[in-house]
Every structure is written in C-alpha cells, then in structure tokens.
Amino acid sequence: MLIIKVGGGKNINWKHVCADLAVLARSEPVVLVHGASVKRDEVAQKLGITTRYLTSPSGQVGVYTDKSAIEVMSMVYAGLVNKQVVAMLQQAGVNAVGLSGADGRIWEGKRKTNLIGVENGKNKLIRDTYTGKVEQVNTDLLKLLIKHDYLPVVTQPAISFEGDLINTDNDRNIAVMARDLACTKLVVLFEAPGLLQNADDETSLIKKVKRTEIDLVMYQVSGRMKKKVLGAKEALGFGVVEIYWGDARIKNPVMSALAGNGTVIS
C-alpha cells in the first residue's frame, strides 16, 4: 500500500497527479491525502474571514482555528478541492471516494481546548479553537474501500473524540496512517523539486537524507517545510522505511518521486 500526500499549493498539477494515480492504482492499493491551503485562504479572504494567529507563552505562532475558520476549511478542503480531485480521478478511470477525516472517524483525535495564548502581553485562555491532533485511524473503513477497488481521497477536517470537526496536520496524519495501515512507503508532493539546501534555489536539491540525519535537517528548514520534516521523522519512527518527496508541478509527479528524482528519506 502506498500513501500519497499532495500539498495545497496553487501550482499543483492535479491532471498529472491523477494520470499517475490511474496507472499506479492498477498494481498497488493507494490512499490519497490532500491539502487545499491556498484555495482556503483565497475563499476565506473573499468571505471576509481573516486568518487569526495564536502566540503561545513560549512564543510559537500557530493558526487560531475558530468557528468560522473550521467552516471555511470544511468547505474548501472537503467540499471544493476534494470533489474536484475525485472528479478528475473519475475522469482518469479511477473510482475515487472522497472523505474527510470526520467521515467514519477516519482521523480521530484530541481537540485542544484550554489553550493559553498571549494577547497584548497577557496570557489568555482560548477555548473556541477547533484544532487538534489525530491519534487513531479508522483503518477498517479505508481497507474496506480499497478491497472493493475504491481509491480513498482523504482530507481535512478530522474529528475529535467528542465529535467536533477539528483542523489537524496532514503531515502528521499520514505518519499515523502509515503506522495504523502498516505502510512502509510514503510519497509527499509539493511545489518544489524536493528538499532544498537553499529554499530560494530550486537547483539546490538534496537527493538523499538518511534517517539518522533527520534531526539535523530539522534545524536547517523553516516554516511549512519544518512540519513536513517533523511528519517524516514521525513516520520513520512509526516504521516507514522510505519517504519520497517530489514535485507536484511536473509531468508524472508520483512516478518521478518514486524513481528518486526528488528527495529520498530512508
């Protein structure tokens, strides 16, 4: 089984991704996980919803997913992009089934309540944030669909143990999925050729990262890339043997990543 994660960037070439999946899915069960962050931001802006941020007492800045933020997230991830991807896969001859992490509790975890945020220098108790961490995966449902030749296309939101829709981290989610599905290979596609030595220079591709070097890499990257490295580290800890990072903008993006043309972490 192969878990493939595709980012939510503007220049993801979904036609190319779907064409590859149509070929791959014939010989190996595939679970697709996708983002939609750029489209989410675009729709949120049009709706007049500004992304709020939360600064923790230690200074870490995270997204403050309030009620309207989780609603926009559900709309864009599970509604707009998920169904567009499903339609494209169907056009490519793949019987895709789009699901959010809430459906059948595919991604279930703990909602973070009682967060402490800093506002104007003062600590403040934040209770209305819909964010959390996936702890378990409904592998029965995923396996059931795969067994009957459906390709699951999974996205945000996830669901809390209490049944609230929550925003979680896809990079961590694929690690937990790999653990629970006993999957040893991950493909992660985004808008770069792979891990770059210098984020602004696409020719500075690092082709191989040994699992022992992952902590070192963590110090070299920043922003969203840090989350990807953290997810990769978790996945390796959960038994994943090889992680293929690759470019989602090119032709045959999945095949190319699997051929080692991006970054291979092993």
Added chain:
Amino acid sequence: MLIIKVGGGKNINWKHVCADLAVLARSEPVVLVHGASVKRDEVAQKLGITTRYLTSPSGQVGVYTDKSAIEVMSMVYAGLVNKQVVAMLQQAGVNAVGLSGADGRIWEGKRKTNLIGVENGKNKLIRDTYTGKVEQVNTDLLKLLIKHDYLPVVTQPAISFEGDLINTDNDRNIAVMARDLACTKLVVLFEAPGLLQNADDETSLIKKVKRTEIDLVMYQVSGRMKKKVLGAKEALGFGVVEIYWGDARIKNPVMSALAGNGTVIS
C-alpha cells in the same frame, strides 16, 4: 431500508433529526440525503456570486449552474453542511460517512449540454451549465457501507458519465435511489408540517394523498413544492409504497412523520 431526505432550509433542526436517526438506525438501515440551499445562497452572496437563471424557449425558468455555481454548491453541500451533519450524527453515536454523489459515482447521470436559453428575446446556446439528471446509483457502495454499520449521508454534487460535477435534483435522486435499492418507504422532511392546502396556512395540512391523486396535487402546488410532488410521483412509479412528508423543525421529526403526523402519500 429507509431513505430519509432532509431539505436545505434555515430552520431545519438537525439536532432533532440526528437524535431520531440514532434510534432508528439501530433497527433499520438508513440512508440520509440532505440539501443546503439556504446556506448555499448565503455563501454565494458573500462571495459575490449571484444565482443565474435560465429561461427555456417554452418559458420555464431554471437555475443556471455555471462553473462558479457548481463550485459553491460543492463547497456548501459536500463540504460545510455535509460535514456538520456527519459530526452531529457522530456526536449522537452514529457512525456516519458523508459522501457527495460524485464519490464512487453514487449518483451518476447525464449532464445537460447544449441547452437553449432565451436572452433578450433571442434563443441562445448554453454550453457551460453544470446541471443534469441522475440515472443510476452505485448501490454496491451504499450497501457495502450499510453492511458495515456506517450510515451514508449523501448530498450534491452528482457526477456526469464524463466525470463532471453536476447539480441535480434531490427529490428525483431519492426516487432513483429507492428504485435501485428496492426501498419501499421514503421520508421527506422540510420546513412545513407537510403538504398544505394553502401554502401560507400551516394549519391547512393535507394528511393523506392517494397515489391516484398525485397528478391532481401537482396542479395545486407551485415552486419547490412542485419538485417534491414530481419526485414523489416518480418514486411511486419506481415501486415506493409509502412516502412520509413531515416537519424538520419539530422534536422527533422522523418518528413523527413515520407516525403519520405529516402527509402520507400511498
């Protein structure tokens, strides 16, 4: 098996609907179909997308579902409302799985291309409309989920044979679902006590409609109610024996409708 359709009105009490489904689903397989028209209009307006209408040469007015309209529809039906309903069912202890008609081609049909519309007194060929008619249902997927104790929650959009997302009519869709699933009972809930003699008078409830009277009823109703009656007529033609119309705003809305407190068409 019971197919339950809940409308997309503002005052639908989803808490009450979900509480009933939690009890019902213990003794009988249930498929839930829902709308989201009011929320769709609200989001479309905020996004600055105005609903376009199409007048046919014979004078019939229908919604003109262009690219942006089908996108908003996917967002609100399959993303926002579908996942909110799934979360509420999960909170009520029901393992709900939300799906659009595109997922696994649950609702598959013909996209209407080459429509003729009248604009400024002139006939015009309309090619960019994403609307259609469901012809077949992926009963295998629905039965598979039901067999494994999931409650399918199905909504717009559907998918065309060519793989385009299309806007279809839920009242017709439940008729086709009843036919393909060999289901003899339908429950249809909306924001009225049932079929009314006088649309403005909620006390003018018609408690029983014989199947032979359905054509007569068609001439007495207008607007969205006409579509409901048309759907009921189709369902009866497809082998449905009893259709229960009831109020989605009250406590125990499903049980109440099944007890004959709304309109029973048989």
